[in-house]
Amino acid sequence: MAQTTLISREQIDGRVAEMAREIEAEFAGTELIALCVLKGAMFFCADLVRNMTMDVALDFIQISSYGNQKYSSGVVTILKEPQLDMRGKSVLIVEDIIDSGLSIREVHNYIESRGAAKVKTAAFLDKPKARKVPFTPEYVGFSIDPQFVIGYGLDFAEKYRNIPEVQVLSD
Ligand code: PRP
Secondary structure, three states, X not given: OEEEEEEOHHHHHHHHHHHHHHHHHHHOOOOEEEXXXXXXXXXXXXXXXXXXXXXXXXXXXXXXXXXXOOXXXXXXXXXXXXXXXXXXXXXXXXXXXXXXXXXXXXXXXXXXXXXXXXXXXXXXXXXXXXXXOOOXXXXXXXXXXXXXXXXOOEOEOOEXXXXXXXXXXXX
8 A cells, every 4th residue: 555645734734724813803792602523523623623712612423334345335424412402503514525425415414404593504525526426515624636645534444543534545
């Protein structure tokens, strides 16, 4: 397996700080919950909220669609439900990557069903050419071509999440 840098630590830091400012401009004055989609988004979510100065509540949801495979099984399972009452609140779903769109579509529909007044999505990475279902996130860190990426939370069979930059994994 070869690993090559796609997005450096410096690029990540700069873009995540910009995204925090964009998000604050939209949500200032609202009761905001940042909903981190475990496990992959944990680093992005931590960096994003630490760059925000407004009050923001944190919650977590865990879903699984990939198991230990490189490709989505297409079946999305909720492994851990959020704890906070979302009725009437703004919820920002914080995802590491949107690929087929199946996971985020499921999470988005689920959060709307819990009565959130406003649901938006911040995705660190977006692979628009890989969609199986249409979905457009409001905030995107980097838009990338379909390729298997690891690091900054993203894994392959639970490895590589702790690499501090984004790398392409190739055979
Ligand atoms: C990954 C990623 C997204 C989803 C994106 O999660 O974190 O949630 O896949 O792919 P999709 O758009 O094709 O649905 P995964 O199920 O691998 O769990 P993890 O975050 O715990 O690694």
